[in-house]
Amino acid sequence: MKEKKAENVVVLDLNDINNAVASYFVIGSGNSDVQIASISDSVEEFVYKNLRQEPWHKEGFQNKEWILLDFVDVVAHIFKKNTREFYGLEDLWGDAVVNKIST
Numbered sequence: 549m550k551e552k553k554a555e556n557v558v559v560l561d562l563n564d565i566n567n568a569v570a571s572y573f574v575i576g577s578g579n580s581d582v583q584i585a586s587i588s589d590s591v592e593e594f595v596y597k598n599l600r601q602e603p604w605h606k607e608g609f610q611n612k613e614w615i616l617l618d619f620v621d622v623v624a625h626i627f628k629k630n631t632r633e634f635y636g637l638e639d640l641w642g643d644a645v646v647n648k649i650s651t
């Protein structure tokens with residue numbers, strides 16, 4: 549995500565949360581439709597190059613407010629800034645250990 553200038557990238561460790569839908573959420577923000585799509589493409593390419601894994605599920609490509617890439621154990625969320633603030637995943641999963649990714 550950082551390669552495409554994603555902002556406020558964090559990793560939520562959900563391993564110690566009962567009934568969590570994944571082990572990790574990786575969350576980042578972009579400023580435009582083009583940047584959101586670019587970040588998403590970069591994540592897919594990186595995972596495929598390094599792990600030979602494609603997303604099990606993906607959505608959000610039509611309106612590009614929130615793109616979700618589900619790799620089963622790891623789910624990547626790429627938001628527009630205002631959409632990220634509205635949904636507040638970090639607050640929703642407040643029991644998760646949050647690791648901020650520096651630039």
